[in-house]
Amino acid sequence: MLERESQVEESRDTGAISGFFRLxxxxxxxxxxxxxxxxxxxxxxxxxxxxxxxxxxxxxxxKRNNGRPVIVRPGVTLILPCIDKLIKIxxxxxxxxxxxxxxxxxxxVPCNIEAVVHLKVVxxxxxxxxxxxxxxxxxxxxxxSLRNVFGSYSLSELLQRRNLLHEQLRSILDKATExxxxxxxxx
Numbered sequence: 001m002l003e004r005e006s007q008v009e010e011s012r013d014t015g016a017i018s019g020f021f022r023l024x025x026x027x028x029x030x031x032x033x034x035x036x037x038x039x040x041x042x043x044x045x046x047x048x049x050x051x052x053x054x055x056x057x058x059x060x061x062x063k064r065n066n067g068r069p070v071i072v073r074p075g076v077t078l079i080l081p082c083i084d085k086l087i088k089i090x091x092x093x094x095x096x097x098x099x100x101x102x103x104x105x106x107x108x109v110p111c112n113i114e115a116v117v118h119l120k121v122v123x124x125x126x127x128x129x130x131x132x133x134x135x136x137x138x139x140x141x142x143x144x145s146l147r148n149v150f151g152s153y154s155l156s157e158l159l160q161r162r163n164l165l166h167e168q169l170r171s172i173l174d175k176a177t178e179x180x181x182x183x184x185x186x187x
Contacts, residue, residue, distance in 0.1 A: 022059065029082045043081040050074045052088045053124040059083050062129060069125035089124040098139065103147050107154040117142045117173075118185045126181025138177060138184045145172045 033040045048054045054072030056063040056079060063070045063084070072086065079086050098115045105111055119138050121127045131137055149169055150158060158165065173184040 029080045044078050046077050046086045048072050048074050051092045053091055054086050054088050055125050055128050057085045071124055089121055091121045093118050093120040103150040105155045109155040120183045122183050123181030131180045134182050141176045
């Protein structure tokens with residue numbers, strides 16, 4: 001029991017030291033920024049376009065305010081050049097065509113299927129921090145979902161229930177990509 005308490009106290013001390021160390025580095029960089037203001041302005045000014053949102057990484061971790069990631073809106077922003085990094089996320093809807101798939105229906109009839117998928121970033125911080133390549137991951141999920149849905153119906157059901165298939169695919173894709181901060185849809 002004493003070992004566990006000492007480990008908890010050590011982890012608290014480590015967190016306090018780490019927080020103090022970060023605060024000291026930010027204070028020193030801010031002082032240097034003020035000292036070399038004209039040069040720092042040119043190095044620290046960043047522009048975020050209307051179709052982008054920015055995420056500031058301070059010393060490799062996402063800058064937070066009240067526990068929520070700080071999302072930089074369009075316009076000009078100032079970062080601390082030594083310790084901050086601004087990563088821009090494009091929030092425009094992107095469309096891509098899935099390559100032609102040969103899918104077997106429930107009654108073992110091969111079907112050639114081609115689909116268009118739309119991808120939109122709805123939470124830039126989550127999209128940046130939780131997934132490496134949103135487009136490639138969304139393509140993979142879309143292809144596997146397409147195969148699963150089409151494989152569970154016979155050819156006659158596929159031809160009769162196109163709207164139902166569309167809604168089923170959309171709900172599967174939304175559930176799969178919701179935790180990534182992106183929204184994937186099939187038109």
